[in-house]
Amino acid sequence: MALSPARKPAARHRASAAHEALAGPAPTGKPGREPYNHERWLIAKMMRVAGHPPVRFRLWNDDVVEPEGREARFTLWLMDPRALYALVANPNLAFRDLYISGQLVVEGDLAQLTETLCQSIRTARQRWPRWLGALWRTQSQRPGHVDGERASLDHHASPGSRFYELWLDQAAMQFTCAYYERPENSLEQAQLAKLEHICRKLRLKPGMSVVEAGCGWGGLSRYMARHYGARVYAYSRSREQTQYARAEARKQGLDHLITYVNDDYLNIHGHYDAFVSVGLLEQLGQNHYAQLSDLIKCCLNPRGLALLHSIGRNRPMAMNTWIEDRIFSGACPPSIGQFIEICEHNDFSVLDVENLRLHYAQTLGHWLERFDRHRETITAMYNEQVTRSWQLYLAGLIAGFRSGSLQLFQVVFSHSNNNDIPYSRQDLYVFPATPEGL
Amino acid sequence: MALSPARKPAARHRASAAHEALAGPAPTGKPGREPYNHERWLIAKMMRVAGHPPVRFRLWNDDVVEPEGREARFTLWLMDPRALYALVANPNLAFRDLYISGQLVVEGDLAQLTETLCQSIRTARQRWPRWLGALWRTQSQRPGHVDGERASLDHHASPGSRFYELWLDQAAMQFTCAYYERPENSLEQAQLAKLEHICRKLRLKPGMSVVEAGCGWGGLSRYMARHYGARVYAYSRSREQTQYARAEARKQGLDHLITYVNDDYLNIHGHYDAFVSVGLLEQLGQNHYAQLSDLIKCCLNPRGLALLHSIGRNRPMAMNTWIEDRIFSGACPPSIGQFIEICEHNDFSVLDVENLRLHYAQTLGHWLERFDRHRETITAMYNEQVTRSWQLYLAGLIAGFRSGSLQLFQVVFSHSNNNDIPYSRQDLYVFPATPEGL
Numbered sequence: 010m011a012l013s014p015a016r017k018p019a020a021r022h023r024a025s026a027a028h029e030a031l032a033g034p035a036p037t038g039k040p041g042r043e044p045y046n047h048e049r050w051l052i053a054k055m056m057r058v059a060g061h062p063p064v065r066f067r068l069w070n071d072d073v074v075e076p077e078g079r080e081a082r083f084t085l086w087l088m089d090p091r092a093l094y095a096l097v098a099n100p101n102l103a104f105r106d107l108y109i110s111g112q113l114v115v116e117g118d119l120a121q122l123t124e125t126l127c128q129s130i131r132t133a134r135q136r137w138p139r140w141l142g143a144l145w146r147t148q149s150q151r152p153g154h155v156d157g158e159r160a161s162l163d164h165h166a167s168p169g170s171r172f173y174e175l176w177l178d179q180a181a182m183q184f185t186c187a188y189y190e191r192p193e194n195s196l197e198q199a200q201l202a203k204l205e206h207i208c209r210k211l212r213l214k215p216g217m218s219v220v221e222a223g224c225g226w227g228g229l230s231r232y233m234a235r236h237y238g239a240r241v242y243a244y245s246r247s248r249e250q251t252q253y254a255r256a257e258a259r260k261q262g263l264d265h266l267i268t269y270v271n272d273d274y275l276n277i278h279g280h281y282d283a284f285v286s287v288g289l290l291e292q293l294g295q296n297h298y299a300q301l302s303d304l305i306k307c308c309l310n311p312r313g314l315a316l317l318h319s320i321g322r323n324r325p326m327a328m329n330t331w332i333e334d335r336i337f338s339g340a341c342p343p344s345i346g347q348f349i350e351i352c353e354h355n356d357f358s359v360l361d362v363e364n365l366r367l368h369y370a371q372t373l374g375h376w377l378e379r380f381d382r383h384r385e386t387i388t389a390m391y392n393e394q395v396t397r398s399w400q401l402y403l404a405g406l407i408a409g410f411r412s413g414s415l416q417l418f419q420v421v422f423s424h425s426n427n428n429d430i431p432y433s434r435q436d437l438y439v440f441p442a443t444p445e446g447l
Numbered sequence: 448m449a450l451s452p453a454r455k456p457a458a459r460h461r462a463s464a465a466h467e468a469l470a471g472p473a474p475t476g477k478p479g480r481e482p483y484n485h486e487r488w489l490i491a492k493m494m495r496v497a498g499h500p501p502v503r504f505r506l507w508n509d510d511v512v513e514p515e516g517r518e519a520r521f522t523l524w525l526m527d528p529r530a531l532y533a534l535v536a537n538p539n540l541a542f543r544d545l546y547i548s549g550q551l552v553v554e555g556d557l558a559q560l561t562e563t564l565c566q567s568i569r570t571a572r573q574r575w576p577r578w579l580g581a582l583w584r585t586q587s588q589r590p591g592h593v594d595g596e597r598a599s600l601d602h603h604a605s606p607g608s609r610f611y612e613l614w615l616d617q618a619a620m621q622f623t624c625a626y627y628e629r630p631e632n633s634l635e636q637a638q639l640a641k642l643e644h645i646c647r648k649l650r651l652k653p654g655m656s657v658v659e660a661g662c663g664w665g666g667l668s669r670y671m672a673r674h675y676g677a678r679v680y681a682y683s684r685s686r687e688q689t690q691y692a693r694a695e696a697r698k699q700g701l702d703h704l705i706t707y708v709n710d711d712y713l714n715i716h717g718h719y720d721a722f723v724s725v726g727l728l729e730q731l732g733q734n735h736y737a738q739l740s741d742l743i744k745c746c747l748n749p750r751g752l753a754l755l756h757s758i759g760r761n762r763p764m765a766m767n768t769w770i771e772d773r774i775f776s777g778a779c780p781p782s783i784g785q786f787i788e789i790c791e792h793n794d795f796s797v798l799d800v801e802n803l804r805l806h807y808a809q810t811l812g813h814w815l816e817r818f819d820r821h822r823e824t825i826t827a828m829y830n831e832q833v834t835r836s837w838q839l840y841l842a843g844l845i846a847g848f849r850s851g852s853l854q855l856f857q858v859v860f861s862h863s864n865n866n867d868i869p870y871s872r873q874d875l876y877v878f879p880a881t882p883e884g885l
Contacts, residue, residue, distance in 0.1 A: 128864070188871075189870070189871075190871065190873065192870065323790070323791065323794045323795060323796050323797070323863050324791040324792075324794050325791070344791060345787055345790065345791065345797045346784060346787045346788060346791050349783055349784045349787050350784060352761070352783065353761065353762040353763070353782060353783065353784050354762075356761045356762055357761060358761050358802065358804070358851055358854060359761070359783045359800060359802060359854075359856075360801075360802045361800065361801060361802065362797060362799065362800035363798075363799060363872065364796065364797060364798045364799065364868075366796070366868075367866065367868065367870060368870075368871075411866065412864060413796055413863040413864045413865070413866070414863075416796060416797075418797075425761050425851040425852075426566070426850065426851045427851070428805065428849065428851070430802075430804075430805065432627070432630065432805060432806075433626075433627075433628065433806075434801065434872070434875075434876070435628065435876050437872075437876075438872070438873050438875075438876035438877075439876075
């Protein structure tokens, strides 16, 4: 389970007056009036402030404003003068809503555009006067809405498994970062390699017991049961995902090895040889970390290993760039330091940290490609807004991972007095983790 | 460079009155008076409070006090009744000084004894009443004497290279944790494998420039120059080590590639493709971490990688068990969280953390074995006290690493917007890091 796109931006963010004014009928696409000179000036000014990204504007009457002193790589179509005013008033708040409503249309690679804008603004904002930072602030109340996060876990599955089946991998239905042993590997290969890599990091052996917090559609637990003969207890709060996972385990003859529990991970009890959680942490608030740490302390056998896999950041920071804030409304990725606090809290010994940031960018690229391929089906299932919202979400995440504002950490740890730890990491790399013939 | 044994315990620790009373002539070894009943009672009581370690006491008149309800694995000889009173008054403070002065003699494996005592006391102290914790407190003023640490860097080399040549590896004169690809490898193999492992983690290529903060006798820099054709700038504050390193580089025909600078690492300037520091961090205080981070930020090229290798801990804590406090008087190993703060401070991206705790225990085992082999030579060079002090130091470190109260972290990181980072860690493990035919 990864993050999901912001659902109710209006409820979450107090939009500016100019932005509110946009809440009108969808644009008709008719050629509009001539743009005023001050509107061209506004665009030029905005681009200067954003660090001159290679972006061309096409206006409602098909007039074009080229970027200053460089070749344009992307075109932003503004369908309506009101879109321009909303964008200038606060690009942080307006971009996503304009894109989703169709008042702003992107020509060019959406993921590359978001990455380019991210990097350009990140550099440029260092020179912004304070008033501009305040005007274009994202206004999210990030640290406060942590309990909202936990509630959003249930919403998470709301598009239904059918939706995700269209564009996630066909091998294990993974909505988390894959592991590309070779950059040319397919999404299916990389997702199975991720599962294998995790099993190896946990040094699984037949008969071991594993508990998984937040199991999604159960792909990891089935892999552990099928390939390692592990007995897995997998917790998910989503009823639909649990049902899906149980049906798959039955179908694959693995139900004698796996117990899917439709419950909060906090209700995990018993003792296990391994604890694993993939894609849960970024959805919890930091105020749940101590509880999670205590839970692992209780349920991990003295010689057991634990693995946490989560989106993270290089340092604690508010979600403050336009793409992240407007896209990540349901998540709170920990900084690596906050991640480590989970270990320090109970004197766990950190054995291994790996950062798979570029793998997540590639995973998202594969997802976006498939999503685009099923664009029409998805629009028919929902509507154009949902489709555009997800596209922008995936593209925005790519930008986050490529620009280094998001990281993907896998952390392995054990009780501090456990000397039965792996002597080195060589054994992780003896054989390819990617399955043959896929 | 690793830690060094406490040099002036009396100056650092306010010993208890009972302990001060010990400062008399060395024991004569003559059989003494009969022990009183209350002295036997004191020993039994002390052993109960320490969690019943499998330790037998042999008293000054050759009487023996066996441990309650278990087989003894070690014998502690008390040569003098005063040794008993000092030990009971505060084992934390007395053990080391009694051992070094010869008033307490150990029969059995010294490293195993210290590990056993560490673990026994760690468990037992949870049940101690507060007054006992206060009475047996270590009384060190750890966070305060950070500037003392930096001064101690100079003392560090004071026993002279000849002393270390006797018991460090013959291959690269490394006074830091080795890397045992196979547990049966020799110290020489493991130290060269460590150097190779570090070069691989930094993805060194011919012509790259590397700066090393705290280079010791220059073993790593020579390895980088010889095997990777790197241009290395290596800083050490020790004049003797710098002279040694320069002479070795000349002898090995590597002086055109290496510049040894006899200066503080804080005076590093210029820009480099890699930053490396092995065994420096544990000798700095935390109040130097931000400075170190800023230095790396300045001197690391945009696509460069940095590696820090240091003794660490699972969580921030005062040095509070007897062996650590009395032995580590010159060091301040960071917790993994404090380690990570160096990265967070400048938005560095943590790419890889590896914990080599058990490798350090094995390295120390090899050092202690060689040290014991040269015991007589060393005693002739210095005196019996110095020899015993180093033996206890090495044994105590083994106990620290084996019991999990000390860790060895290698952390690799880069600037946050560097996308030229290694895609995976597979390439670290393609060929053995251990040289053949050694």
